[in-house]
Amino acid sequence: MSQRDSSTSNGEITQGINPLGLEIRIIPGRGRGVFAREDISANILLEESPVLPLTQSQWEEGRMNNTILGEYGFCWSNGGMAIALGTASLFNHSNRPNVNFIRNTKSGTIAFRTVRPVSAGEELCICYSADESKLWFRNRRLEMESELRSLKDIRLAKFVTKQQALSNDTLTASSESGDLEIQSPQPVPFTHDIVSIPKFSQDIPTALSPETLGALPPPLHSTASPSPNTPPDIGAAALVPDLEWNESDWVNVSSGDPRAEALGNVERVRGHAEIDEEEDFNAFMQIWAVDVDEPRTTRFLLNFTREMDFGESSMRHLKRVFKRTKADGQERQSVALCTLSHMSKESITSSMATFHESLASLVPYIATVPTAAARTDSELKAKAKIWPVIFSPSQLRPTTSETWSAARRAWVQAGIQRAISLALAAKDRGELPIGVFCTAQPEIFWPSPEAFIPPTPDLRASSTDTRLSTAHPLRHSVLNCVRSIAYLRTVPPFSQLQPTRNGADYLLTSLSLFMTHEPCVMCSMALLHSRVKEVFYIFPRSRGGGLNGMGVHGRKDLNHKFQVWEWRGELEQSLKEALKVDEDIAI
Numbered sequence: 001m002s003q004r005d006s007s008t009s010n011g012e013i014t015q016g017i018n019p020l021g022l023e024i025r026i027i028p029g030r031g032r033g034v035f036a037r038e039d040i041s042a043n044i045l046l047e048e049s050p051v052l053p054l055t056q057s058q059w060e061e062g063r064m065n066n067t068i069l070g071e072y073g074f075c076w077s078n079g080g081m082a083i084a085l086g087t088a089s090l091f092n093h094s095n096r097p098n099v100n101f102i103r104n105t106k107s108g109t110i111a112f113r114t115v116r117p118v119s120a121g122e123e124l125c126i127c128y129s130a131d132e133s134k135l136w137f138r139n140r141r142l143e144m145e146s147e148l149r150s151l152k153d154i155r156l157a158k159f160v161t162k163q164q165a166l167s168n169d170t171l172t173a174s175s176e177s178g179d180l181e182i183q184s185p186q187p188v189p190f191t192h193d194i195v196s197i198p199k200f201s202q203d204i205p206t207a208l209s210p211e212t213l214g215a216l217p218p219p220l221h222s223t224a225s226p227s228p229n230t231p232p233d234i235g236a237a238a239l240v241p242d243l244e245w246n247e248s249d250w251v252n253v254s255s256g257d258p259r260a261e262a263l264g265n266v267e268r269v270r271g272h273a274e275i276d277e278e279e280d281f282n283a284f285m286q287i288w289a290v291d292v293d294e295p296r297t298t299r300f301l302l303n304f305t306r307e308m309d310f311g312e313s314s315m316r317h318l319k320r321v322f323k324r325t326k327a328d329g330q331e332r333q334s335v336a337l338c339t340l341s342h343m344s345k346e347s348i349t350s351s352m353a354t355f356h357e358s359l360a361s362l363v364p365y366i367a368t369v370p371t372a373a374a375r376t377d378s379e380l381k382a383k384a385k386i387w388p389v390i391f392s393p394s395q396l397r398p399t400t401s402e403t404w405s406a407a408r409r410a411w412v413q414a415g416i417q418r419a420i421s422l423a424l425a426a427k428d429r430g431e432l433p434i435g436v437f438c439t440a441q442p443e444i445f446w447p448s449p450e451a452f453i454p455p456t457p458d459l460r461a462s463s464t465d466t467r468l469s470t471a472h473p474l475r476h477s478v479l480n481c482v483r484s485i486a487y488l489r490t491v492p493p494f495s496q497l498q499p500t501r502n503g504a505d506y507l508l509t510s511l512s513l514f515m516t517h518e519p520c521v522m523c524s525m526a527l528l529h530s531r532v533k534e535v536f537y538i539f540p541r542s543r544g545g546g547l548n549g550m551g552v553h554g555r556k557d558l559n560h561k562f563q564v565w566e567w568r569g570e571l572e573q574s575l576k577e578a579l580k581v582d583e584d585i586a587i
C-alpha cells in the first residue's frame, strides 16, 4: 500500500489514548499497525469502538469504495457500511488473527477482543475476510507482480536496453524472493523506451463520419424518410423489404382452435451453465453447524448468526434451524452457521464464546447440506431429510413449449414462418437461404417486470445472409440483423423513445430472434453482446454451432445469458431441401 502520512510535523506517530497502552507503529508495506506494549490475556476487550454507520445507498452513491474510506469500512446492517472510530480501525489483516470483532448494530459499536494470549510487541490483527480473493490489497499486489512479470517478458524480447534490464532484474528478484505476505513490490520505474507505440499514419481518418462508415438504407420499420444523401442499399446491413407481420396470425389462437393443433413445439437448448445448474440442484455442500438442546440457546445463536453477517448468498436456500427428534423423544435443534471457507472452526468457537456465555460450550461440526432450494414437492421432502431448504418452484425451467398458451405457441410459429420466408426470398436472390427475424415479445407474454426489462415495442428487423452478393465474409444474417436494429434505434420513432429502464434501449435488449439456422460462434457472441432475450431456430448445425454446439448462451464466465429454443414442428421435405446450407461454406 502507499504509505499514509500518519506522523506529526516533528516526525512522531500520532498515538491515541487507550487503557491498554496499545501502540501504533509503521510497518513497511502495510502502513500503520497496532501493537501490544504488554502481554495481554485471551478474551480481553481491547476497545469498544463507536461507529459512523452509512447506508448502502450513501456508501454506493458516494462511491466510498473508491475513496480512502473504502479501506476502513466494516459491513453493517442492511448492506450498509460502518467506519469504526478509534485505534481499532487501524488493525491490519491476518488470516490467523489474534483479535476478533463483534458488531452490535443496535448500540452502533464494534467490540474487539483478543482470541488468544498476545505477547508484548506482537501486532494485533483481525481477519478482514477468509476469502483471499476479497482482500483488495492482495489483488493490488498481484496486479503489480503481473506487471513486473510482463516487464520481464518484454525485456526478454529484447525491447529493453541493458541498463533497464539491470534495474528490472533487481525488481524481479525482490518480488520473487521477498516476503510476499506483506510486502508490496517496489514502484516500477517508468520508461518511455520499453515499447514504441506506432503512430497513426496521416492517411487514416481520425474521426468516423457517414462518408467513412458508408450509409444504410432507410429503416423499414420506422417512419423516417431516407436522407437525400443516402445511397441505395450497399449491402451494409441488408435490410430486406418488410413482410407483413400480422398480429391476427397468432393473437386470437386459443387452445380449442383447430389452428392450435397444427402448431409445432419448441424444445429448450440447454447451455453449459444450465446443465451445471441442474447438477447443482442435486448436489451437496458442507457447512459449519452446531447442535442445541435448549430453545433459548437457539435464540442467542440466531442473533449471533445475524451479528456475524452469516447471511451468505450460497446459504440463502437453507433453513437456518433443523429440528430433529432424538432417540429419547427429546427435540434437538441443529443450527446452520456458515460455509467452511467463511470462517475457521476456531474463530467461530471463540466468537460464540465472546458473544454469549451460553454459546461458549457449543462445538461447530461439519454438516452436509443441499446446495440448492427445492423446486418440486418431492425434492422438498427428499432434501428435508438431509437439511430443510426453501421451496422455489420458479426455478424449475420449462424444457418445452407444451405448457405455453396456444397464442404464445402461435406467435413462435409465426416468427419461424417469417424466418423461412426470408430465407426462401434470399435464395431466390442467389444468397444462402438463411433468414432472421427480430421482434419484441408482445406484452401479454411478458414475465413479471422485476425479472425482465420491457422490450422496445414495435422494434422489428428482418435480415438475410448477404455474404455471396457482397463478397463480404462477415455479412451473416445475425450480424446484419444486429446492425439493422442498431441503426433503427438511431432514427425516429425509436430514437425519440425514453427508455423505460437503464439499458432498455441497448441493441437487442429483451428482443426475441427467430432464425432458420443455428448461428455460428461469431454470431452467437454478437447476440450475447447485444443482450438478446431469446433465440428460436429450426436447424441445428452438425458442427461449428454457437448454441447447441458451444453453449455460448449459457456460460457462467460470460456476462449475459439468453434462452435458446429449437423448433420441432413439421417441415415438408421440399422445404428442408430448399433451406439446406453447405456447412463447409456457411461456417
Ligand SMILES: C[S@@+](CC[C@H](N)C(=O)[O-])C[C@H]1O[C@@H](n2cnc3c(N)ncnc32)[C@H](O)[C@@H]1O
Residues within 6 Å of the ligand: 001, 004, 029, 030, 031, 032, 033, 071, 072, 089, 090, 091, 092, 093, 094, 137, 181, 182, 183
Ligand atoms: C483498515 S486499514 C489498516 C490500517 C492501515 N494499515 C493504515 O495505515 O491506516 C486497511 C489497509 O491496511 C493495509 N493492510 C492491512 N492488512 C494488511 C496486510 N496483511 N498486508 C498488507 N497491507 C495490509 C491495506 O492497505 C489496507 O487497505
